[in-house]
Amino acid sequence: MRSHHETSGRDLTAVVEKAIEAYNAQDFDAYQEFFAPDLRFVHHNRGFGFTDRDAFIQTLKGFAADLIPDRRLRPATRIFQAGNxxxxxQEWGGTAVADVxxxxxxxxxxxxxxxxxYRFGPDDKVVEYHEYG
Structure with missing residues (x-):
């Protein structure tokens, strides 16, 4: 049995980059597949979070549709994996169509x-997602 620190041995940085591609393409059906249903998301500097993947995805959909349709995560400045x-x-940006x-x-x-x-679970799904900035 694996400990909670182990993963399948996959390159999880590649998994994150695939998730970023789905996010930037606004392919939210594909994007949600990278996360566990009980995802814990915290945006530490903005004061909000979720403990449910579906609520997280719905919020992102609304944000993209109503506030910043062209928002994008830029290529990684640095990316590394340590265990799970x-x-x-990275930089994130776009043009606000309404006040944000x-x-x-x-x-x-x-x-x-x-x-x-990002913290991955044993099935290589993101179980925790912490944003700083």
Whole structure:
């Protein structure tokens, strides 16, 4: 039996990069498949989080449709794997079509720097997703 720290031995950085591709393409059906149903998501600097994958995905869909349709995660500045953790530094940005408090005013283009920590479960699904920035 594996401990909670072990994974299948896969390159989990490649899994994260595939998830980023789905996110940027707004393919939310594909994107949700990277996460466990009981995903714990916390955006530490923005004061919100979820303990349910479906609620997380619904929020992202609304954000993309109503606030920042062209939002994208840029290529990784740095990415590495340590056991079942992947850490990815990147920029995230786009153009706000409506005011997004703390991020941008309507019509404003912005770029933010984020550091993301993903913890994978034994089935190589993300069980924790921590966003900083």
């Amino acid at each position: 953790l992947v850490v990815r530094e 408090p703390g991020i941008a005013a309507a019509g404003e283009t912005f770029t933010l720097e984020f550091c993301t920590v």
